[in-house]
Amino acid sequence: MTSPPESNPITTEIGNKQAPHGDYRILDRTKLTPMHQHYVEVKEKYPGALLLYRVGDFFECFFQDAVVISRELELVLTSKEGGKDIGRVAMTGVPHHALERYSRLLVEKGYAVIICDQVEDSAIAKEEKRMVERQITKLLTPGTLTDDGMLQARRNNFLAAVVIAGEHWGLAYADISTGEFFTTQASDLSSLSVELLRLQPSEILIPTNAPDLKSLLRPGEKSEHLPTCLPDSFCYSLRSQTPFLLPEAKPRLLTTFKIKSLEGLGCEHLPLAIRAAGGLLEYIEDTQKANKIPLQPLRTYSLADYLILDHQTRRNLEITQTVRDGSFYGSLLWALDRTCTAMGGRALRRWFMQPLLDPKGIKARQDTIQELSDHPSLRQDLRQLLRSIYDIERITGRVGSGTANARDLLSLSESLVKLADLSILANQGTSPFLKALQKIPPDLEPLGKKVLSFLVESLPLQIKEGGIIRDGVDPQLDGMREQYQEDIQWLANFEATEKKRTGITNLKVDSNKSFGYYISLPRSKAELAPENYIRKQTLLNEERYITPELKERETRILTAKDDLNRLEYEIFTDLRSEVSEKAQEIRNIAKAVAAIDVLSGLAEIAVYQGYCRPEFVEGRLIDVKNGRHPVVEQSLGAGFFVPNSTTLGNSLEENYPDLVILTGPNASGKSCYLRQVGLIQLMAQTGSYVPATTAKLSICDRIFTRVGAVDDLATGQSTFMVEMNETANILNHATARSLVLLDEIGRGTATFDGLSIAWAVAEYLATEIQSRTIFATHYHELNELASILTNVANYQVTVQETPTQIIFLHQVRPGGADKSYGIEAGRLAGLPSSVITRAKQVMGQIEKHSKIALGLREGIQKMTPNQKQLDIFGE
Numbered sequence: 001m002t003s004p005p006e007s008n009p010i011t012t013e014i015g016n017k018q019a020p021h022g023d024y025r026i027l028d029r030t031k032l033t034p035m036h037q038h039y040v041e042v043k044e045k046y047p048g049a050l051l052l053y054r055v056g057d058f059f060e061c062f063f064q065d066a067v068v069i070s071r072e073l074e075l076v077l078t079s080k081e082g083g084k085d086i087g088r089v090a091m092t093g094v095p096h097h098a099l100e101r102y103s104r105l106l107v108e109k110g111y112a113v114i115i116c117d118q119v120e121d122s123a124i125a126k127e128e129k130r131m132v133e134r135q136i137t138k139l140l141t142p143g144t145l146t147d148d149g150m151l152q153a154r155r156n157n158f159l160a161a162v163v164i165a166g167e168h169w170g171l172a173y174a175d176i177s178t179g180e181f182f183t184t185q186a187s188d189l190s191s192l193s194v195e196l197l198r199l200q201p202s203e204i205l206i207p208t209n210a211p212d213l214k215s216l217l218r219p220g221e222k223s224e225h226l227p228t229c230l231p232d233s234f235c236y237s238l239r240s241q242t243p244f245l246l247p248e249a250k251p252r253l254l255t256t257f258k259i260k261s262l263e264g265l266g267c268e269h270l271p272l273a274i275r276a277a278g279g280l281l282e283y284i285e286d287t288q289k290a291n292k293i294p295l296q297p298l299r300t301y302s303l304a305d306y307l308i309l310d311h312q313t314r315r316n317l318e319i320t321q322t323v324r325d326g327s328f329y330g331s332l333l334w335a336l337d338r339t340c341t342a343m344g345g346r347a348l349r350r351w352f353m354q355p356l357l358d359p360k361g362i363k364a365r366q367d368t369i370q371e372l373s374d375h376p377s378l379r380q381d382l383r384q385l386l387r388s389i390y391d392i393e394r395i396t397g398r399v400g401s402g403t404a405n406a407r408d409l410l411s412l413s414e415s416l417v418k419l420a421d422l423s424i425l426a427n428q429g430t431s432p433f434l435k436a437l438q439k440i441p442p443d444l445e446p447l448g449k450k451v452l453s454f455l456v457e458s459l460p461l462q463i464k465e466g467g468i469i470r471d472g473v474d475p476q477l478d479g480m481r482e483q484y485q486e487d488i489q490w491l492a493n494f495e496a497t498e499k500k501r502t503g504i505t506n507l508k509v510d511s512n513k514s515f516g517y518y519i520s521l522p523r524s525k526a527e528l529a530p531e532n533y534i535r536k537q538t539l540l541n542e543e544r545y546i547t548p549e550l551k552e553r554e555t556r557i558l559t560a561k562d563d564l565n566r567l568e569y570e571i572f573t574d575l576r577s578e579v580s581e582k583a584q585e586i587r588n589i590a591k592a593v594a595a596i597d598v599l600s601g602l603a604e605i606a607v608y609q610g611y612c613r614p615e616f617v618e619g620r621l622i623d624v625k626n627g628r629h630p631v632v633e634q635s636l637g638a639g640f641f642v643p644n645s646t647t648l649g650n651s652l653e654e655n656y657p658d659l660v661i662l663t664g665p666n667a668s669g670k671s672c673y674l675r676q677v678g679l680i681q682l683m684a685q686t687g688s689y690v691p692a693t694t695a696k697l698s699i700c701d702r703i704f705t706r707v708g709a710v711d712d713l714a715t716g717q718s719t720f721m722v723e724m725n726e727t728a729n730i731l732n733h734a735t736a737r738s739l740v741l742l743d744e745i746g747r748g749t750a751t752f753d754g755l756s757i758a759w760a761v762a763e764y765l766a767t768e769i770q771s772r773t774i775f776a777t778h779y780h781e782l783n784e785l786a787s788i789l790t791n792v793a794n795y796q797v798t799v800q801e802t803p804t805q806i807i808f809l810h811q812v813r814p815g816g817a818d819k820s821y822g823i824e825a826g827r828l829a830g831l832p833s834s835v836i837t838r839a840k841q842v843m844g845q846i847e848k849h850s851k852i853a854l855g856l857r858e859g860i861q862k863m864t865p866n867q868k869q870l871d872i873f874g875e
């Protein structure tokens with residue numbers, strides 16, 4: 001937990017010298033300096049967060065937070081006087097201009113961070129001999145970030161809330177930077193963790209009776225209050241149960257969305273979904289007090305609306321990152337992302353993490369890709385325009401919460417004006433997603449133009465220091481500016497005017513901190529000073545004077561600057577509020593822009609990589625001609641990838657197998673082929689074109705993959721146990737409409753155990769479940785299944801043997817490999833020749849005498865899938 005460490009590593013005695021205090025809880029608070037007392041007061045309101053406290057040009061932190069922050073950020077741990085009777089206290093700090101970077105690092109590490117800033121000019125406090133006023137200006141938690149610099153442009157930052165009741169669960173999640181807000185309810189706790197792993201929320205709220213409420217568990221941190229069914233790779237915020245109870249949660253939703261019933265949101269009859277959503281809203285209210293976060297209307301969804309991909313499958317298909325090193329390079333998104341905007345990038349990720357089941361939805365996407373592929377100039381013009389559109393979804397969020405600065409407003413407005421051009425282009429098309437872009441609300445362009453006419457081009461970052469609003473926008477502002485300029489000019493000319501008037505050529509006008517502007521005369525010329533000069537100070541060689549007019553102008557200049565800044569700020573915030581009233585309209589159109597961005601990018605890929613539009617048919621067919629792996633193909637370069645076809649799914653028209661046993665030597669391309677089949681199905685259900693010459697597919701309900709497991713050290717499970725767990729999950733959940741891709745089942749145990757399990761699993765999939773399955777294996781014995789079951793076929797990845805080497809052809813052809821090349825691979829790897837010879841002898845003996853091999857060879861009678869299992873041992 002992020003609460004203070006119990007041990008205090010820096011309060012030990014070093015020789016005779018007392019080390020700085022690292023724990024305020026053991027000190028007499030009344031003896032701390034007023035500033036440290038205030039620090040502790042703020043800290044105690046949020047004990048679970050790290051407090052960064054503004055002191056001059058630094059954000060400082062003290063006591064236990066200093067210890068944690070210096071360790072996490074590798075900053076020097078130093079000390080500061082904490083009070084006369086206290087001595088030194090532990091301290092570290094970051095420069096104020098680097099606050100965003102350092103707080104982002106802390107949040108990325110799973111900490112909540114409180115920013116307590118100075119909210120007045122410290123000079124005033126100093127003059128009045130009191131402590132400068134400070135207030136909490138921000139509470140940053142991993143799930144509630146909105147600042148651009150803290151977010152990843154192409155990824156959503158989800159905050160989730162979970163309510164569990166027995167086997168049932170409710171989940172709500174929101175991205176408060178974009179305003180998206182969703183809720184769902186389901187049974188079966190394993191599907192909850194699958195859903196969380198899909199979303200990868202930055203923070204998950206858990207209602208609990210824990211005593212350490214409001215603390216944040218960092219990834220991997222254990223707590224008895226965390227339900228065991230939840231993955232421990234996330235940050236969890238422990239929250240009070242109350243806002244998650246129906247009588248609190250429901251009214252909160254009704255009030256937030258200003259509605260009388262939840263019927264319209266689709267969750268009226270889903271109490272757990274309501275409770276999760278209500279608890280999430282309360283958290284946002286609690287942590288974002290200063291900024292009202294505008295959320296989009298809550299959308300209720302069902303897990304059953306989407307193709308189910310479990311965590312292993314997403315991982316194995318390398319959708320967002322590679323298995324080997326977790327990098328984006330080499331993932332499916334890497335190969336397919338041609339989006340031009342951050343909004344498109346986020347949408348693409350969401351689409352591929354949640355492919356569709358509804359053929360109509362798929363067709364709408366395909367139709368749009370087709371239109372954009374067939375009309376290259378329309379596509380190019382659209383993409384050109386998209387490149388100049390900013391992240392209006394997130395900027396609108398900041399506008400709504402009142403945190404957008406002038407640069408944000410400028411970017412948003414430039415984009416709003418471009419939307420009109422986008423709409424004109426979209427008018428050239430007839431496909432569904434282009435049509436959606438034709439309906440841009442007519443008032444957005446004038447609004448954008450108005451903002452552009454208000455704001456200067458080169459805007460400062462600060463919004464309270466002027467320099468934002470153009471001349472000619474506001475008559476009062478213009479008048480004040482004129483007066484200000486005149487006063488400045490008068491002051492600039494004052495020295496010359498006075499020189500001329502008095503005839504004293506060495507008269508000077510200068511200023512100092514104690515009495516501002518003054519006129520300086522050499523003492524020798526003092527008697528020439530005009531009557532209106534009031535003597536202010538006498539120095540050795542100099543007399544200093546002021547005049548009433550000089551003072552009046554000076555005061556006017558000083559107050560005018562403040563007044564000008566205040567008025568500019570007011571005009572700016574009015575403008576921001578005007579834009580914020582259109583937030584929902586802008587966000588709706590942002591969705592349409594994101595979708596067209598995704599689809600034009602997929603069209604681009606389809607054209608340049610030679611993809612085809614998959615045809616969806618009823619039933620269980622998978623018929624792909626010359627399919628390719630979309631990522632490996634791009635990595636190898638044009639023309640090097642060997643295409644392979646796939647036919648699966650027994651139907652009335654086609655006698656295709658349900659289960660294919662795929663054999664072939666190491667590195668021949670089995671895994672690649674397996675993934676290729678999975679990716680083509682997944683891409684097709686996302687609405688994308690696919691890497692093939694033709695593809696006739698049916699809708700899959702789930703894709704399962706099991707590819708070479710590794711030890712799960714975190715849970716202490718062996719390779720074999722991980723493999724068995726994954727296999728059990730598949731056998732328990734797959735249906736006849738699922739696609740199952742298995743790579744090497746049963747390798748992590750004794751050969752005969754492994755073979756037996758592999759046999760039984762394949763037989764169960766082919767006969768009991770009849771899912772479409774590709775089963776890659778090194779157990780050639782499994783080829784016997786094809787001679788027993790009518791819906792099983794053997795395929796192999798072919799190689800060409802020469803006396804010195806094996807040439808990988810990467811071609812998938814009917815028939816089972818009759819030979820394993822493991823020993824050959826060992827020879828090529830340099831195993832001693834005596835070991836190779838002996839291995840060959842041993843293998844010959846095993847093949848000759850193995851009862852299993854004999855048993856399998858004797859199984860000759862062909863069976864249809866529905867018949868009883870074959871007694872392969874003929875007892």
Ligand SMILES: Nc1ncnc2c1ncn2[C@@H]1O[C@H](COP(=O)(O)OP(=O)(O)OP(=O)(O)O)[C@@H](O)[C@H]1O
Nearest residue numbers: 640641642643665666667668669670671672673810
């Ligand atoms: N169709 C193909 N065309 C061109 N190259 C391919 C093809 N399929 C696979 N390859 C290349 O072969 C390499 C090995 O493929 P893969 O890992 O699929 O082999 P494998 O048969 O699964 O091996 P093992 O049994 O050792 O796991 C891939 O990294 C890829 O570069």
